[in-house]
Structures are given as structure tokens and as C-alpha cells.
Amino acid sequence: MAETFIRTEGLCFSYKDDEGRPILHNINIDIKRGEFLCILGRNGSGKSTFAKLLNMILTPDAGKIYVDGVDITDPGLTEEQIMEVRRKVGMVFQNPDNQLVATIVEEDVAFGPENMGVPSDEIRERVDRALETVGMTEYARHSPSRLSGGQKQRIAIAGILAMMPECIIFDESTAMLDPHGRHEVMETIDRLNEMRSLTVIAITHNMDEAILADRIAVMDGGRIVMDGSPAEIFSREEELTAMGLGVPQAAMLANRLRRAGMDLPEGLLDERSAADAIASAINARKRQGT
Amino acid sequence: MSKLELENVSFVYGKGTPFEKAAVKNVSVSFDEQATIGVIGHTGSGKSTLVQMLNGLYKPTSGRVLFNGKDINENKKDLRSLRFKVGLVFQYPEYQLFEETVEKDVGYGPKNMGLPAEEIAARVRRAVEFTGLDLSVLQKSPFELSGGQKRRVAIAGVLAMEPEVLILDEPAAGLDPAGRETILGEIENWRRANGATVIVVSHSMEEIANHCDRILVLNKGELYKYGTPKEIFGESERLSEFGLEAPQVTRLCNLLREKGIALPRDIYTVDDAFGAIEAAFKGVGADA
Amino acid sequence: MLKDITLGQYFPGDSVFHRADPRAKIILGIVFIVAVFLADSPLSYAFLLLSTVLMIAVSRIPFKTVLRSMRALIFIIIFTSVINIFWTRGEHLIFEWKFIHIYREGLTFAAYMVIRITCLLCGTGVMLSYTTSPIALTDGLEQLLSPLKKIKLPVHEFSMMMTIALRFIPTLIEETDKIMSAQRSRGADLSSGGLIRRAKALIPVLIPLFVSAFRRADDLAVAMECRCYHGGEGRTRMNKLHFGLADLALTLAFAAFTAGIVLLNKVPLNVFN
Numbered sequence: 001m002a003e004t005f006i007r008t009e010g011l012c013f014s015y016k017d018d019e020g021r022p023i024l025h026n027i028n029i030d031i032k033r034g035e036f037l038c039i040l041g042r043n044g045s046g047k048s049t050f051a052k053l054l055n056m057i058l059t060p061d062a063g064k065i066y067v068d069g070v071d072i073t074d075p076g077l078t079e080e081q082i083m084e085v086r087r088k089v090g091m092v093f094q095n096p097d098n099q100l101v102a103t104i105v106e107e108d109v110a111f112g113p114e115n116m117g118v119p120s121d122e123i124r125e126r127v128d129r130a131l132e133t134v135g136m137t138e139y140a141r142h143s144p145s146r147l148s149g150g151q152k153q154r155i156a157i158a159g160i161l162a163m164m165p166e167c168i169i170f171d172e173s174t175a176m177l178d179p180h181g182r183h184e185v186m187e188t189i190d191r192l193n194e195m196r197s198l199t200v201i202a203i204t205h206n207m208d209e210a211i212l213a214d215r216i217a218v219m220d221g222g223r224i225v226m227d228g229s230p231a232e233i234f235s236r237e238e239e240l241t242a243m244g245l246g247v248p249q250a251a252m253l254a255n256r257l258r259r260a261g262m263d264l265p266e267g268l269l270d271e272r273s274a275a276d277a278i279a280s281a282i283n284a285r286k287r288q289g290t
Numbered sequence: 291m292s293k294l295e296l297e298n299v300s301f302v303y304g305k306g307t308p309f310e311k312a313a314v315k316n317v318s319v320s321f322d323e324q325a326t327i328g329v330i331g332h333t334g335s336g337k338s339t340l341v342q343m344l345n346g347l348y349k350p351t352s353g354r355v356l357f358n359g360k361d362i363n364e365n366k367k368d369l370r371s372l373r374f375k376v377g378l379v380f381q382y383p384e385y386q387l388f389e390e391t392v393e394k395d396v397g398y399g400p401k402n403m404g405l406p407a408e409e410i411a412a413r414v415r416r417a418v419e420f421t422g423l424d425l426s427v428l429q430k431s432p433f434e435l436s437g438g439q440k441r442r443v444a445i446a447g448v449l450a451m452e453p454e455v456l457i458l459d460e461p462a463a464g465l466d467p468a469g470r471e472t473i474l475g476e477i478e479n480w481r482r483a484n485g486a487t488v489i490v491v492s493h494s495m496e497e498i499a500n501h502c503d504r505i506l507v508l509n510k511g512e513l514y515k516y517g518t519p520k521e522i523f524g525e526s527e528r529l530s531e532f533g534l535e536a537p538q539v540t541r542l543c544n545l546l547r548e549k550g551i552a553l554p555r556d557i558y559t560v561d562d563a564f565g566a567i568e569a570a571f572k573g574v575g576a577d578a
Numbered sequence: 579m580l581k582d583i584t585l586g587q588y589f590p591g592d593s594v595f596h597r598a599d600p601r602a603k604i605i606l607g608i609v610f611i612v613a614v615f616l617a618d619s620p621l622s623y624a625f626l627l628l629s630t631v632l633m634i635a636v637s638r639i640p641f642k643t644v645l646r647s648m649r650a651l652i653f654i655i656i657f658t659s660v661i662n663i664f665w666t667r668g669e670h671l672i673f674e675w676k677f678i679h680i681y682r683e684g685l686t687f688a689a690y691m692v693i694r695i696t697c698l699l700c701g702t703g704v705m706l707s708y709t710t711s712p713i714a715l716t717d718g719l720e721q722l723l724s725p726l727k728k729i730k731l732p733v734h735e736f737s738m739m740m741t742i743a744l745r746f747i748p749t750l751i752e753e754t755d756k757i758m759s760a761q762r763s764r765g766a767d768l769s770s771g772g773l774i775r776r777a778k779a780l781i782p783v784l785i786p787l788f789v790s791a792f793r794r795a796d797d798l799a800v801a802m803e804c805r806c807y808h809g810g811e812g813r814t815r816m817n818k819l820h821f822g823l824a825d826l827a828l829t830l831a832f833a834a835f836t837a838g839i840v841l842l843n844k845v846p847l848n849v850f851n
Binding site: 342345347370373374377378379380383385386387388398399402403433447448451 | 753756757759760761762763764765766767781782785786789790
Binding site: 055057079083086087090091093095097098099100101102103104106107110111112113114115116117118119120123124127141143144145159160163 | 590711712713741742744745748749793794797798800801802803804805806807808812813814815816817818
């Protein structure tokens with residue numbers, strides 16, 4: 001069992017200017033080091049607020065958050081400790097245009113390490129490596145304004161990687177991208193999680209992204225209402241639909257065929273595994289028949 | 291003659307500069323009336339340019355855009371009134387809200403049309419109701435609404451002009467699955483009630499497949515095909531050549547056919563797929 | 579189309595100008611401007627023109643590009659020439675018709691003025707905008723002004739603001755374009771009527787633009803904080819600025835150029851005789 005990297009205990013939060021309506025109720029979750037966790041929920045379910053708490057952008061009303069053993073809700077945290085938490089837990093946001101600072105790609109990637117006071121030579125190395133990891137080396141001297149949305153998000157990821165994080169939170173980072181850009185970014189996220197054993201927390205309402213995760217936590221009305229593997233979560237189609245979420249078409253079809261009497265295993269989430277299972281079910285019946 | 295037609299339309303950006311780029315190349319199509327038409331294509335295929343030519347925001351470099359048989363760019367003065375008949379909702383339209391109240395913002399278009407106050411008020415109400423918002427929002431500031439509500443107000447702002455053709459560029463972008471379905475359903479209801487034509491640009495093949503009667507496919511500025519979902523998705527291999535993915539069920543059925551299971555080629559909804567696969571499954575039993 | 583405007587005219591390359599330290603270029607840019615105003619004889623003007631052409635050639639920026647950037651200022655150039663031609667009184671009258679008198683001195687002054695403005699724009703353009711990326715420029719400026727930090731002037735903050743402004747100008751231009759199209763689609767008439775009517779018609783464009791700018795600012799502030807930004811203190815830079823061979827070469831070239839102008843001013847060559 002891998003060690004816990006992030007742990008929340010009884011986390012509650014409400015926006016002050018609202019009518020005191022809580023945004024988050026009593027969130028208790030353990031996120032393991034190297035895990036790929038997806039937080040799934042519809043708009044307004046509290047999932048983005050949760051992310052902002054983990055990164056100290058917001059402060060909870062009650063409850064504790066531990067990042068790598070440090071209680072980040074402790075008001076006595078020093079400036080250095082806060083910086084260290086932000087280094088460990090990087091965040092990639094939704095709008096690709098609103099998170100790039102510099103007018104040249106590599107200067108932007110260098111922004112984080114520069115703020116951390118990393119020596120110049122080492123920044124250079126980190127920037128080159130980060131750009132290579134996201135496959136954007138050839139754009140190092142370009143202006144971000146001429147890049148596609150997917151490319152901009154990859155630059156934003158490189159900017160976080162250059163800070164040598166241990167966890168990256170993706171706060172709906174693919175929501176504004178076209179399918180091609182979304183694919184680019186998802187592929188990068190998946191690779192980072194596998195290659196670098198980086199802890200990944202992806203916040204989304206997109207089912208096709210959620211199936212890539214090791215584990216899905218579904219949020220609704222400020223609570224975590226389901227927590228399990230993608231196969232477990234997507235077998236509960238009706239509950240998801242009732243929450244305004246959906247399931248991938250392949251899972252939807254498999255669930256319907258199963259109800260109609262076809263012998264299909266659980267956890268058919270993509271077209272390939274579903275097609276394999278359906279074909280073998282039909283062929284099995286053929287063999288029985290003949 | 292169709293209400294809205296494109297006749298050999300081309301559009302070139304930055305003509306005569308080093309950045310010259312042909313965005314739309316010689317497209318001719320006559321749009322079906324009282325239908326929902328999906329426009330699909332890879333990013334950079336010219337979709338946005340094409341729809342902006344339909345209401346005269348862009349003037350074709352060559353070719354004609356015909357509305358009721360008349361070239362819309364013939365007389366520049368008529369363009370403003372054309373835009374009331376061919377309404378265009380941009381991507382993320384909530385970013386164009388500006389008035390103090392929802393009522394005034396939705397009424398901006400009708401006011402520009404020079405309609406009397408009572409007529410404006412009636413249209414605003416109708417439009418807001420079509421988008422599923424409660425009439426109590428009318429006196430609120432659009433800036434204090436939630437993201438999904440803002441989107442609805444912005445769409446209502448164009449619906450209130452009661453256009454004959456309504457064009458929407460990614461109306462559901464960034465919304466969650468239920469939000470997407472609701473907005474698309476509301477647009478569909480509005481179309482039926484008004485006998486209008488809806489043209490919708492989308493990246494989601496699943497949604498295009500579920501909601502559209504006709505599909506226009508653009509590839510690098512050229513018209514690949516204008517046809518029914520069955521015709522378009524029946525050749526899903528061609529789509530993937532253009533970097534477009536057919537709906538997941540279509541791809542799933544293609545895989546099943548490769549495995550030797552006899553299924554029709556033109557399946558594009560979960561319902562169709564379910565029916566066909568169940569028939570194939572039961573059919574095996576029946577043969578035996 | 580607003581979109582067609584290109585801002586930040588940095589032209590990547592590897593000339594001596596590109597390699598030079600932005601601080602050196604800022605200082606030499608000032609030297610160049612002073613030298614341009616020192617020019618005072620036909621020979622020094624000719625030398626100035628020649629040097630500017632040489633600068634452009636060395637920087638390997640296409641002449642066409644440099645000249646194109648002059649287009650915006652063509653009106654000023656024509657205006658000052660016309661004033662000089664018609665209003666300068668001298669000794670050598672060469673044209674007279676009713677109240678119009680044109681003197682040879684006027685023509686000469688006009689020619690000088692055109693050369694001066696052209697060289698000023700092309701020269702500083704080559705030094706500071708075509709061969710220096712905006713970020714290098716703000717970095718250079720920050721470092722040159724860093725002594726002012728001692729008297730508590732927010733030099734770092736100022737340069738950060740410049741960088742962010744440069745970064746967001748293209749984004750906001752695109753956004754303006756989009757909002758204008760969107761409002762036009764709702765019947766906004768942005769291009770007819772008198773001044774007041776036009777100003778009023780801009781409200782539906784300006785309000786969304788400001789709302790969007792604030793939203794972006796908010797997002798950016800959060801993103802910067804998440805990337806450990808905490809002001810200029812303790813910050814390091816990836817690209818350290820240092821004075822190198824290119825700077826030495828440029829400095830010498832500019833010293834020679836200034837000396838040339840001053841010396842040529844003294845060479846007697848009277849074109850009026």
C-alpha cells in the first residue's frame with residue numbers, strides 16, 4: 001500500500017458573500033502518492049473549490065488538510081513552508097490564456113523556478129527538460145499567443161514540471177480545448193503519471209477523461225458521494241445520470257445489453273474492450289447454438 | 291430555392307500579405323429549411339469563418355452568400371437587418387453580456403431592431419422562457435448569475451431577435467453533460483416552435499449525431515460532404531482521415547464488424563447500436 | 579480586422595544586434611538618438627543615412643519590414659515636410675505663386691527632417707524592437723533602473739507589469755474583435771453616426787472587455803501565486819545578462835558613428851553655392 005500524500009479530515013468550506021450555504025461538507029479523502037485520482041462532478045458540485053483548498057488559494061472554514069504530512073491549514077505556517085507546499089502541489093487551470101505570464105514560451109516555463117530562487121544554470125536545465133517532457137522543445141522561443149489551446153496547456157504543464165512538483169492538480173484543464181487539444185493534454189497527463197510516478201488529481205466533468213484514472217471520486221452538492229475504480233463508478237449509470245453526469249457511450253451500451261440478457265463483464269468503458277466482450281458473447285452463443 | 295445558400299464561396303485571410311491563408315475554399319451548399327444542421331470539422335477547417343460569412347460579418351473573397359435568393363453583400367446597408375434574420379451566437383457568448391439587468395441585455399437585439407417597447411418586453415420573456423430560466427432573473431444583473439445561467443441569457447439575447455436562421459458556435463462548450471443536453475434540447479424546442487433553421491457548430495460527434503438532421507463536414511476549408519447523419523457516419527473511416535472521430539458507438543460497431551459480426555454501417559446512436567446488436571445476438575439463437 | 583495588427587515586432591535572429599545585451603542596446607539607443615539630433619551638415623546627414631542602412635543590413639531584418647513599420651507615421655513625416663517647405667523663409671527663392679513662396683532652405687530642411695525621423699525610427703526600431711524580445715527589454719530596463727530600488731521605487735513591479743501587458747495585448751485584441759462581432763450580430767452599429775453616437779455604441783464592447791480583463795487578471799494572479807510568485811525578492815533569472823563581445827563591438831561601432839557625425843558637421847561643404 002503506497003503512502004498517503006494528501007489527506008483531508010472533515011473539510012468544510014463556504015463562500016463568505018453567499019448566504020452561508022456550504023460549498024463543501026465534511027470531505028474526508030486520502031490520496032496516495034503516485035495515484036491518478038479523478039474528481040468527477042457537475043458544475044457547481046464543489047469540485048473546483050476542493051482543488052483550490054488543496055493549493056492554499058482558499059482557506060477552509062473547518063477541517064484539516066495534510067500535504068505530505070504537513071498541516072497546511074495551520075495559520076502558523078511560514079512563508080517558506082507555504083512556498084514548499086505550492087512547489088509540491090502544482091496546479092494547471094482551465095483557461096489556457098490566463099495562466100501564461102511571459103511573452104516567450106521558455107521564459108514562461110522558467111517563471112516558477114525563478115520565483116523559487118533556483119540558480120540560473122539549473123533553471124535552464126529544468127526548462128529544457130520540462131519542455132522536452134511535454135514535447136514542446138521546438139516551440140521554446142515562440143510566443144504563446146500564436147499556439148493552439150492544447151499547446152498552451154502543455155506549456156502550462158511544463159511550467160509546473162519545472163518546479164519539480166510531486167503532485168499536479170488539473171482543474172478542468174481540458175474543458176476549453178477541442179478534441180485534438182484534449183487528447184494532447186490527456187495523453188501528457190497519463191504519461192506523467194506513469195513515467196514520473198507523479199500524483200495526479202484531475203478535476204473534470206468529462207467521462208472520457210475519467211476512465212483513464214485509477215480511481216474516481218464523484219462529488220455532488222459539496223459531498224463525495226461515490227469513490228471507487230472507473231469500472232465500479234460507471235456501472236452505476238442511473239445514479240450518475242441522476243446527478244447530471246453521464247457515462248461513456250460504450251459503457252451505456254454495455255449496460256443496456258447486459259440488462260437485455262447478454263453476458264458481459266463489468267467495467268467495459270471504451271469501445272475496444274466493449275467490442276471484444278460483445279463479440280465474444282455473440283460468438284459464445286453461436287457455439288452453443290451449433 | 292433554399293432560404294440560405296452558399297455559392298462558390300471562398301475566404302482568404304490577409305490577402306496580399308505574407309500571412310495570406312485560404313480559410314474557406316469554394317464551398318457551395320444550400321441549407322435545408324426548418325432543420326437542425328450540424329457543422330463539423332477539425333480546428334482550423336474554416337467552420338468559424340464559414341458561419342461568420344452567413345450573417346455578413348465576413349464578406350467572401352469570392353462567391354456569394356444568398357439569403358432568400360439575394361446576395362447579402364450586394365448592398366452593405368442591408369447587412370444590419372440581415373443579422374436580425376440570421377442570428378449568430380458566438381462561442382462562450384456569456385462574455386458579451388453588458389447591461390445592468392438580464393431584461394435589458396436580452397432586449398438589446400430587439401431594441402436595435404427598433405421594435406416598440408411592449409413587443410421587446412414580450413420577446414424578452416419568450417426568449418428567456420425558452421432557455422429554461424425563471425422569469426425572476428429578468429431584474430437581476432447578468433453578472434451575478436452562475437456560468438450556466440449566463441450562457442442561457444446570452445443565447446436568449448439572440449433568440450429574442452426571433453431570427454429565421456439561428457447559428458450557434460459550440461453552444462454547449464464547457465458545460466457538464468446534463469447542462470449540454472438541456473441547452474441543446476431547449477434550442478431544438480425553440481426551433482420547432484418558430485419553424486426556424488438551426489445551424490450548430492460542434493466538436494462533439496455524439497451530440498451532432500443525436501441532434502442534427504443534416505451534417506456539413508469541412509476539411510481544410512473545403513466542403514467534404516453535406517448530408518444526413520446516416521450518410522456521413524456511414525463512411526466514418528473517411529472522417530478519421532480528416533482528424534474527426536465518429537461517435538463512440540459508431541466506432542464500436544465498426545470494431546464489431548471487423549470481428550465478423552454483421553451490423554449495418556450507419557449506426558450512430560446508442561439506441562440504433564443496441565437494437566442492431568441485440569438483433570444480431572438473438573438472431574444467432576434463431577438461426578440455430 | 580483588428581487581428582491583423584502585429585504587436586511586439588521582435589524578429590528572431592542571430593545578428594550582433596540580437597546577441598547584444600538589452601542594457602547595452604538601451605544605452606546605445608539613447609546615444610543614437612542624441613547623435614541623430616547632433617547631425618547638422620549635409621555630409622553628416624548622408625553619413626547618418628548610410629549608417630542606418632548599414633545597421634538594418636547588419637541586423638538582417640528585411641528592409642521591407644522596417645519600412646512597413648513607417649507606414650503608421652507617414653502622416654507625421656508628410657506634415658512636417660509640408661510645414662518646412664512652405665513656412666521656411668530663406669535667401670534662395672525657387673518658386674513663387676500668389677502667397678506661396680518656396681525657398682531652397684525650406685526644401686533642405688524638409689529633406690533633413692525626413693532623414694532625421696526615418697533614421698530615428700529605423701535605428702531605434704532595429705535596436706530595441708526588432709532585435710530585442712519584449713521580455714529582454716523589460717529585463718534590461720529593470721536592471722538599468724535597479725539602483726532606483728534603493729530609494730524604494732517599485733522597479734521590479736514595474737517591469738512585471740510591462741511583461742504582463744505585452745503578454746496580454748494580443749489576447750485582448752482578439753477578444754475585442756470577437757466581442758465587436760458578437761454585438762454586431764445583435765444589431766450594434768459601431769461604424770455610423772456622429773462622435774457621441776459612436777462612443778455610446780462602444781459601451782456594449784467596452785463593458786464586456788473590462789469584465790473579461792478583470793477576470794483574466796484574477797485568474798492570472800492566482801496562477802502566479804501558485805507558481806510561487808512573491809514579488810521580486812529572492813528571485814533569480816534563467817537568462818543572466820552579461821556584457822559580451824557583441825556589446826563591445828556595438829559600443830565601438832556607436833562611438834565611431836557618433837564621432838563621425840560630430841566630425842562631419844565640421845567639414846565645410848556648402849550645397850547652397
